[in-house]
Amino acid sequence: MDAIDWESMWAPYDDETYQYVLAQVGADDVVVDIGAGDLRLARQLAQMVRRVYAVERNCDLVQRVLPLLEPYPNLVVINVDALVWQLPDDLTLAVLLMRHCTRDHFATYVKRLKQAGCRRLVTNARWKMGVEVIDLGHNRRYDPDRAGWYACHCGAIGFTAPEFASITAHSVNDIVDVVLCPDCILQAGIDYGEYRPCVA
Known part of the structure; x- marks a missing residue:
């Protein structure tokens, strides 16, 4: 089909x-x-x-x-x-x-x-x-230090895992709309470990 x-x-x-x-x-x-x-x-x-x-x-x-x-x-x-x-x-x-x-x-x-x-x-x-x-006008960059769900303008969605002790209902249920997520950086051929975004 x-x-x-x-x-x-x-x-x-x-x-x-x-x-x-x-x-x-x-x-x-x-x-x-x-x-x-x-x-x-x-x-x-x-x-x-x-x-x-x-x-x-x-x-x-x-x-x-x-x-x-x-x-x-x-x-x-x-x-x-x-x-x-x-x-x-x-x-x-x-x-x-x-x-x-x-x-x-x-x-x-x-x-x-x-x-x-x-x-x-x-x-x-x-x-x-x-x-x-x-x-479509916002430019909040992905923050690797923020625990929880994100959804990127590239279409990727993901969950940044927090330390187990810091899991809250908010970190599990809240979704942040972002640009330049880890998938974007990988698509661009950049080593994400070296990339630290400026969080708007």
Whole structure:
């Protein structure tokens, strides 16, 4: 079973997931819905925000939903692979509901969204199940001295183990969003043992 078949078993998402996404937007937002599918979410977003770019590479799926778009003049449908599409520079928020998204693709989306000036990403692609909001503007570097979970903009997630005596509910349950995690440093070919990040 390939990734697209696997994802179709799970899509569309449940109403709770869509309601969580909709709760993150405001009237002035310009949103890109990456992998918009049948535009179920994009149409709801279009009722709430200034503009929605719905990017979907499946041509057959896009053709089937085009007749439903007349009531949404602020919904722009783009039939292309989002990994190569030139992102507009007026984005404020991106939605990436794509559990089959690879870590490399996730990192590419994050990098390109940051370059386009997008401020937030609502996604389930990093943790694969729960939906989270990622602040694309922060630059808190990974701190090897902080015990607990971290999630990096490269898509890596991990747990820095504390001394057993210092384990607390907070260190087990709190997740810190970071950049330049150990995986990033290894990918760059740097010996992590020699790398001491400046913690912002």
